Amino acid sequence: MRALVWHGKEDIRCDSVSDPEIEHPRDAIIKVTSCAICGSDLHLFHNFVPGMMPGDIMGHETMGEVVEVGSGVNGKLKKGDRVVIPFTITCGECDQCKRGNFSVCERTNRRKDLAEKVFGHTTAGLFGYTHLTGGYPGGQAEYLRVPYADSTHIKVPDSMSDEQALFLSDILPTGWQAAVHCDIEPTDTVAIWGCGPVGQMAIRSAILLGARQVIAIDCLEERLSMAEAGGAIPINFREESVLERLKQLTAGKGPEKCIDAVGLESHVSISHPDSFLDRAKQMVMMENDRPHVLREIIYVCRPGGIVSIPGVYSGLVDKIPMGAAMNKGLTFRMGQTHVNRFAADLVRRIEEGQIDPSFVITHTTKLEEGPEMYKIFRNKQDNCIKVVLKP
Structure with a gap:
């Protein structure tokens, strides 16, 4: 598949990489239909946040269609479901998740040893956001593996467009x-x-x-x-x-x-x-x-x-x-956002017309143009405020 890959400071490339696979029973694979470049991605672009390694896939604002589910997802997702993927990976079962503090989930950061050295306690795992938060591949790609997928997803109503739903992932x-x-x-x-x-x-x-x-x-x-x-x-x-x-x-x-x-x-x-x-x-x-x-x-x-x-x-x-x-x-x-805490209420508000998050989009383009769009976004050229990429 094609994905936007970090190769070093201010060096993002659209590379061919291996397709993701189911690695755990609670995994799912989604075919990405829309993803976005976030302002916090620029912190990685500039290498201000430590923990990136060459070859890491970028992106944490992602949505798409479920194409494969693991045996442990237990019917909560099925092939064909449209889903937004929160940038925070949540188990839904630890003490912090039960309290609604999803961004500090105690289980999903697979590099919690690093996180504890830097922060004192682990954060949740995050998509595409350094090895301090688990080193998980991000969603600026054609496909994304979603760990703990039975908890880490927001189902999208059929009436809602990608542009209306995508930003439930983060902003x-x-x-x-x-x-x-x-x-x-x-x-x-x-x-x-x-x-x-x-x-x-x-x-x-x-x-x-x-x-x-x-x-x-x-x-x-x-x-x-x-x-x-x-x-x-x-x-x-x-x-x-x-x-x-x-x-x-x-x-x-x-x-x-x-x-x-x-x-x-x-x-x-x-x-x-x-x-x-x-x-x-x-x-x-x-x-x-x-x-x-x-x-x-x-x-x-x-x-x-x-x-x-x-x-x-x-x-x-x-x-x-x-x-x-x-x-x-x-x-x-x-703190990082407890996305799941607010998801249902925000879906309702979008459906009722209280807010249409798509207003912020200024540029929509192909995934392959992502490296150039990082520079345009960084330089605030062409009145660029928010970029959506279509794999």
Whole structure:
């Protein structure tokens, strides 16, 4: 089969690789009908997240048709079923899965020894996302083996198109979880840093959950326009002070709820001297991530507020104002997404027309064009916000 394969920093190729096979009774094989490039894939593209090896197959936003099932799937899936595959692999049986904490499933990371050395405890296995999370082949391919398939799937109603369903795999529940973590009240202002695909889903989620006003912060006009179309007040941080504008919009008090949908690759900007220091430290391996957004959020969030972090962080950060966070009484909520916790509710909302996630798609193309689309997505060329690939 054909698949997008990691060969090193900024080197993704469309290669011929072996077809996946059933390896365990709880496995299934799907024929991929749609997959996508995620912003967190760029962290691997840039080699900011450790644990990739040449030959690893990329991708964790995938859906398709079941073509083979293992004997242990026990009728929960059958050939011909249309399914979305969550990026988190879940056993459905461990203590964390029973609590609904699916992204920290205790069983599915087959390299838990590595994860425990880095994180202290294992995470769940993730598709196409380094050997720290199991080294599982990803779904930017013609076929995908789905481990623990009886638990790791979302069935797609016949009435729903691929474009409407695909983002149930990651960015829709990730944006939704980010907003849910904010405990939004009708009087709240929710400020969201980063208007990429996850930020766009967080904007619409915050509005659906009843926020009084939602503010979107970015520097790309196409993203800010999309955010404004979704009901947010845009702030271009290259053209105005985020701090001053937030004060104006909140009577000087700051937003009650703040969402960091940027993570480790905060923009390096002349108006943010700390971002230059972060970049320099990152280049000499004195710091993993560029946490400018996290610092800014801590300073502007209203005392007693909530900071929600769906943006990916990979390791160590520096100069975080913990004194300000502690004295302001801020609550932090973060983590990879517990996709299965929200799947049924989000399927219902899509069916009822409350949200159509396909709005975020700007480019649809063949799998073979994936390596070039990684570069276009990375460089934000051609107003690219979200890429869908069709194997």
